[in-house]
Amino acid sequence: MNIEMNEMNLKLVMILQEWxxxxxxxxxxxxxxxxxxxxVHALHHPSDLAKKIQAIYEHTFEKWIPLQECTKVSYKLLAVKMNTGEI
Incomplete structure (x- = not known):
């Protein structure tokens, strides 16, 4: 894994921790x-990522997060990915 990838992952983690x-x-x-x-590495579309985020959190916590909330965070995450040039 290169330095840019490590930095990107750290930024993604920070966004998710703050969320x-x-x-x-x-x-x-x-x-x-x-x-x-x-x-984030596998998906490129905000709504696909939002659905995946919703499913991941719902599976663990058995609580539903509105898709709109997941979509907001998916845009932030994909913006980091785009800025690193992975797309």
Whole structure:
């Protein structure tokens, strides 16, 4: 993994930690954040990523996050990805 990829992943993690949809604090989502970062690398469309984010968090916490909230964060994550030139 190159330095740009590491920096991108760190930025993605920071965005997801700040998001904190269930108010558990930064440390409450380590597994989910790892899955979402993998999804960011695999997906390119905000609505696809938003649905994946929603499914990841719902699977673990058995709580539903409105798709609109997931879409907002998916745009932020994909913007980081685009700025690193991975798309």
């Amino acid at each position: 904190d949809p269930f108010e558990l604090g930064e440390e409450g989502y380590d597994g989910e954040i790892e899955e979402v970062v993998e999804a």
